[in-house]
Amino acid sequence: MTVSNFSYQALPMRVAFGDGAVSHLPDELDRAGHMRALVLCTPGQTRIAQIAVAALGVRSAGVFDAARMHVPVETVSAAIKYASEVDADSCVAIGGGSSIGLGKAIALESGLQIIAVPTTYAGSEMTPIWGLTRNGRKQTGRDSVVLPTSVVYDPQLTTSLTSEISAASGLNAIAHAVEALYAPDASPVISLMAEEGVRALAGALPAIVDNGSDRVARRAALYGAWLCGACLGATTMSLHHKLCHVLGGSLNLPHAQTHAIVLPYVLAYNEVHTPAAKAALQRALGVDYAPSVALREIVTRLPIPGSLSALGVRSEQLQSVIEQVLASPYANPTPVEIEGLRDILHRALRGAAVS
Ligand code: NAD
Known part of the structure; x- marks a missing residue:
């Protein structure tokens, strides 16, 4: 076996995988030291968001359902304002890359940490890459602050994907x-x-x-x-x-x-x-x-x-x-x-x- 030189940087993320794993969201909040989470989703995914709300119980601070592709900065500001009004100290981003992209931008702009519950196969939850669209121009960058504290993979949530x-x-x-x-x-x-x-x-x-x-x-x-x-x-x-x-x-x-x-x-x-x-x-x-x-x-x-x-x-x-x-x-x-x-x-x- 020939092994070439390499460098490898592991990212500090926890993964919880399994049917019904979304029900463990309160445990994931505990691990990260958070009390209340605002659930983030796209307008089309409110049914899935309600599953996260039910799992969080009293620790849900509500739902912000305006996530959009390309993460407009106006949406990020509105979500941060809403999170503060409902006294959330963290976010749960549930859905595809659009919801998780919003969560990452909130983490970047406000420092609120996120837990990701991905329901597509896009993979954004595993990367420190963020994107933000300001005045019609999309900026991207890398910052470990946007990494979710936990990623919860629940295959049952993906059965509704066409x-x-x-x-x-x-x-x-x-x-x-x-x-x-x-x-x-x-x-x-x-x-x-x-x-x-x-x-x-x-x-x-x-x-x-x-x-x-x-x-x-x-x-x-x-x-x-x-x-x-x-x-x-x-x-x-x-x-x-x-x-x-x-x-x-x-x-x-x-x-x-x-x-x-x-x-x-x-x-x-x-x-x-x-x-x-x-x-x-x-x-x-x-x-x-x-x-x-x-x-x-x-x-x-x-x-x-x-x-x-x-x-x-x-x-x-x-x-x-x-x-x-x-x-x-x-x-x-x-x-x-x-x-x-x-x-x-x-x-x-x-x-x-x-x-
Ligand atoms: P998306 O979030 O828009 O979701 C794609 C479609 O799947 C939407 O129509 C959505 O409503 C639907 N959907 C999601 N969950 C569903 C469910 N449980 N049941 C039924 N339908 C569901 O897009 P995407 O393909 O997941 O992600 C693409 C976006 O993510 C792009 O904007 C891309 O730039 C970004 N992305 C970023 C990174 C990164 O590292 N920053 C990596 C990959 C993708």
Whole structure:
């Protein structure tokens, strides 16, 4: 066995995983030394928020249900004001990346600590990355102050995710693991987590699409999402995440679906230069051919839009995306050049075969 040099920084988060784990929220509050929590959610997730309120009992300070994508600073200020009015000393962010993004921004701006109860596979709960939109401009940064004190994974809360959201969100999680495997700061422990995360999600997603109430598959998918989120939090992402960030931000595309469509094409571009990552993904996906091809097969089998054009992207919009991606340098195993980038984007636009 050959072990290369590496550095690895563990993040100080507690994870509680299991069916019904949301009922342990008061214990998690106790551990963090908090008395009362304000529950945060998006307007569409008030039913799930009420499950957290019921679990918290007298320690619930109410619900703030105005979380939105991209975390507008006005929403953050309104939530902090409300938390103070209802005498909350902490927040429970329940839902997808939008709810958890609001919780992180509250932690950043006010110091109130959060407990996260993720119900999608996006992985934000495992990272110190925050985002905040001020005057129409989204700023992002890293700060350990935004890390949840506990992350409660309750697979039962995910059975209401539609098959479309489950599939796209699962591929979004797999993208974190793929890029962690060839990250400039990859490490052996993170590579193990990445391989296991891909294995768990790739196995579970078809079963979830067949039956969203399949508890075994829901457990496996959320376990995989945790691992993939931890990979995202521990490493530096490359071309795929940069490209999806630019596509999502400049063309206002849905986050998870964009990741799902683009991933096989970027992996095809990178896998020739990353034999160890390629081998790990082959093991995880149970194939002896290119993992990029296997991932595209998964995307086409699941209820995920097959191309960027299916999301409404037009060919003439891609030049500006290419220019934005090339404008800031970042690590990638295959050097990012204009021709390669154009090829990736036009293939993803058409939903072309991956070869
Ligand atoms: P989201 O929170 O908008 O949720 C996606 C969809 O799932 C929404 O329609 C939501 O209503 C639905 N949903 C959530 N929970 C549900 C449930 N239990 N039952 C039924 N439907 C449910 O989006 P997301 O994909 O979870 O996260 C994407 C956002 O998170 C993006 O803004 C992205 O930038 C951010 N993000 C940040 C990080 C980070 O490290 N900071 C990491 C990943 C994603």
